[in-house]
Structure formats: structure tokens, C-alpha cells
Amino acid sequence: MQQLIEPSELKKFSGMQRAAALMLALGKENGALIWQQLGIDEVKELSTTMAQLGRVPAHIVEHLLVLFSSEVSTISSLHGSFETTERLLEGILPDDKLKEVMEDIRGPSGRTMWDKLSNVSETVLAAFLKNEYPQTVAVILAKLKPEHCARVLSALPRDFAIDVIQRMLRMEPVQREIVLEIENTLKNEFMTNLSRSQRKDPHESMADVFNAFDRATEEAILGALDARAPDSAERIRALMFTFDDLANLMPAAIAALVKNADKRQMALALKGAPEEMRAIFLAAMTERAAKMLREDMASMGPVRARECEEAQGGLVRLAKLLADRGEIVLVDPKDDETMII
Structure with missing residues (x-):
């Protein structure tokens, strides 16, 4: 007996997602004639959706494929991925067209x-x-x-x-x-x-590596690099985004960082930070949250400096992640007048 579907369940899937699920369920043999009728842009759009579809519950598939319910009733789920999409299209599309479709959908976010x-x-x-x-x-x-x-x-x-x-x-x-x-x-x-x-400057890549070092290692290696290649060492220092640079973030960015940070990590990071840095983060919290954070820092007792530095590095990585998502902007250490996302 077919499981009843709540309207809200079906609304979770767009029309293109439903079409992608149907084509996955039809497979090569039953879907070949349909694929052959589609234009290249339609194939790309449908294939992109299929590759990003993920799992579709069997009862949704059954609802979408009433005429084929006897065939899909034993399927626990469908899983759309790049690999399953490529296997499905092999033999249906010419090799050159298949290559073009897969190259496009494997690009950033499957974009055309x-x-x-x-x-x-x-x-x-x-x-x-x-x-x-x-x-x-x-x-x-x-x-x-x-x-x-x-x-x-x-x-x-x-x-x-x-x-x-x-x-x-x-x-x-x-x-x-x-x-x-x-x-x-x-x-x-x-x-x-x-x-x-737009190829990345190797100094930028190395600055990312140095950002991941603990402070003692960072200072030791930069010091050694100063002796051998002072220009490179200076360039790397200029490109590094450090915990101290968080003080230059806009208040909205600090608030986003506070919202997304692990509370213990933030307490550890601020315990080893100057009072001015603590004040910046505490000002972005509610009075109750700020009080709880102070209590957390006090209850920790003595902690190793290395632990604080690791927590501070974690906050820096979180800031970069939020910037990559476009949720905050970071002040570019290369130019105080510019902002980067």
C-alpha cells in the first residue's frame, strides 16, 4: 500500500528536483527517449539538479512515479550524485556532449x-x-x-x-x-x-600556512626566514590575518563571529587576550551572555598559553570561513582603505 504523502513533504521538492528524481527512477532504458528530446541547456539544468539531489524517500518517488510504482516500491531511497548522473547519461548522450555537461556541473556550485x-x-x-x-x-x-x-x-x-x-x-x-x-x-x-x-600569489598561500602555526613556531620560522629571504618574510607578515586583526572588524562582523563561535573556544581565546580585545567581544553580546562568558573564563583557572593561542587561531579560521560565505567582511591587511569579502 502506497504511503500517504503530506502536501508539505512534496513542497520541499521543486519542479526541477521532481523531474530529476523521475529521471533517476526511470534509468537509462526508460529515460533514453526523453533525454534525446532535451536541448543541451535543458540537459545541463536537469543533470545539475540530479547531481545535487541527494536522497529522495521511496514514498516520494512512488508518488511521482505512479505508473511505475511496482518497480520502485522496493527502493528504500534514491541517491543523486555526480557519479550516478554520469553513469546514467553514458550511452544516452554522445561522448562530447556528456563531457561538456559533466564539466559544467562539476564546476563551482554546478554553475553553467x-x-x-x-x-x-x-x-x-x-x-x-x-x-x-x-x-x-x-x-x-x-x-x-x-x-x-x-x-x-x-x-x-x-x-x-x-x-x-x-x-x-x-x-x-x-x-x-x-x-x-x-x-x-x-x-x-x-x-x-x-x-x-587570478592565480594566487604563493606568498598568500604561505601566509595561510603561517596563520595555522602556533605562535612560537610562527615566530621561530619567520625569524629564520628573515635571515634568508627578508623580502619574502615581510610579504608574508603583511598578508597574514591574525587574532589581533579581529579588533579591526566592524561591530556586525564581531557579532556574527560571537554567534557562530564555540563558546568554550571563545572563552579560551579571550582568556589569553588583552583586556581591550575582550571588551570588543563582550560589547557584541547581551548582558547575560557577557556575564556567562566572564564566569566561564574565571572558572577555567590557569590554562596553558598554547591552548589560548590554538583557540585564538580557531576564531581566526572561523572569521575567514564566514568571510568566504559572504556573511562578514574582513579588513584587508594589505590595505587599510579596502575591504574584501
């Missing part, structure tokens, strides 16, 4: 080429596009998100931007071959060069 382009700075993108034919630029901008398209148009020379806008207004449906040619040009000439130009 156009999604990735929407994350490129409008200044950088405009500098590249101003040397292209206006019709090509019109096709590219028409594929971007409206807000990013607007920023790129604003960064283009005014007369050139007007020309592009007029072409966008008159634009007819573009042949798939032309779009593919433009995509390939962007991948080979723009995104590849962009990736190379």
Missing part, C-alpha cells in the same frame, strides 16, 4: 558557463567585451542576469553600450551553433586567461 560569467567583475568583463563585435556582446549580455548585465553596460563606452542595447532589442533567436561558438571563445580566450591572471 553563463552563471560563472555573471560572477566576473563587470569592469574585467567590460574590458574584454569592448574589443568584440557589438552583436557578439549583445548575445553574451542577453544570457547574463539582468543586474549584472546592467553593471557591464554601465562599464562599457557609452556609444558602444547604446549600440549593444539596440542590437539586444532587435535580436532574433540565435542559432545554437553560434551560441556554442561564443561559449567556446569565452572558455578558451577569456575564462582561461582570467584564471591564469
Whole structure:
């Protein structure tokens, strides 16, 4: 007997997620004809959703596949992943099309080429596009998100931007071959060069390593590096983000750090911190929370300096994690006037 489904259960799955679950349940043999009817963009969108689907309870699958309930009734769950998606598409799509689909969905957050382009700075993108034919630029901008398209148009020379806008207004449906040619040009000439130009400075990578050292090791190795390569040592010091730099965070960022931090780790970190640093963190708490933190620090008694330093390093790593998520901004130690996310 099929398990009844609450409406709220089904609402958890978007239309695309339901389609992905159905295609997983159908498998190669039953789903081949459907896949063959889809365009490449539709295949990418559906495949991306399938690869990120995770587990779908069997009773949801049964509800979505009523005609095939006898086949899926013995399945405890489905699990969508990159591997299961790739195995499913093998033999259904030509090798070159399969490779293109999997390369796109294995990219950052499974984004398509156009999604990735929407994350490129409008200044950088405009500098590249101003040397292209206006019709090509019109096709590219028409594929971007409206807000990013607007920023790129604003960064283009005014007369050139007007020309592009007029072409966008008159634009007819573009042949798939032309779009593919433009995509390939962007991948080979723009995104590849962009990736190379944005390659991380090895001093930045080493600064991350030094941030993970305990203080004694950090000072000892930096001291030795000073003797052998003073310029590199100075560069690494400038790039390091330390516990002391947390004092430069905006109050909202300190509040987010307090909210997400492990309370014992924060107590340990502040126990070994100067009074000024303690005051900054305590000011971001409620009166009750600040009182409890003071009591926690007092009840610890004597603690090893190394434990405090490790806890402080943990808060620094948490701050960087929150910055990577875009939840806070960090003051860039390279430039007091700039902010980075």
C-alpha cells in the first residue's frame, strides 16, 4: 500500500528536483527517449539538479512515479550524485556532449558557463567585451542576469553600450551553433586567461600556512626566514590575518563571529587576550551572555598559553570561513582603505 504523502513533504521538492528524481527512477532504458528530446541547456539544468539531489524517500518517488510504482516500491531511497548522473547519461548522450555537461556541473556550485560569467567583475568583463563585435556582446549580455548585465553596460563606452542595447532589442533567436561558438571563445580566450591572471600569489598561500602555526613556531620560522629571504618574510607578515586583526572588524562582523563561535573556544581565546580585545567581544553580546562568558573564563583557572593561542587561531579560521560565505567582511591587511569579502 502506497504511503500517504503530506502536501508539505512534496513542497520541499521543486519542479526541477521532481523531474530529476523521475529521471533517476526511470534509468537509462526508460529515460533514453526523453533525454534525446532535451536541448543541451535543458540537459545541463536537469543533470545539475540530479547531481545535487541527494536522497529522495521511496514514498516520494512512488508518488511521482505512479505508473511505475511496482518497480520502485522496493527502493528504500534514491541517491543523486555526480557519479550516478554520469553513469546514467553514458550511452544516452554522445561522448562530447556528456563531457561538456559533466564539466559544467562539476564546476563551482554546478554553475553553467553563463552563471560563472555573471560572477566576473563587470569592469574585467567590460574590458574584454569592448574589443568584440557589438552583436557578439549583445548575445553574451542577453544570457547574463539582468543586474549584472546592467553593471557591464554601465562599464562599457557609452556609444558602444547604446549600440549593444539596440542590437539586444532587435535580436532574433540565435542559432545554437553560434551560441556554442561564443561559449567556446569565452572558455578558451577569456575564462582561461582570467584564471591564469587570478592565480594566487604563493606568498598568500604561505601566509595561510603561517596563520595555522602556533605562535612560537610562527615566530621561530619567520625569524629564520628573515635571515634568508627578508623580502619574502615581510610579504608574508603583511598578508597574514591574525587574532589581533579581529579588533579591526566592524561591530556586525564581531557579532556574527560571537554567534557562530564555540563558546568554550571563545572563552579560551579571550582568556589569553588583552583586556581591550575582550571588551570588543563582550560589547557584541547581551548582558547575560557577557556575564556567562566572564564566569566561564574565571572558572577555567590557569590554562596553558598554547591552548589560548590554538583557540585564538580557531576564531581566526572561523572569521575567514564566514568571510568566504559572504556573511562578514574582513579588513584587508594589505590595505587599510579596502575591504574584501
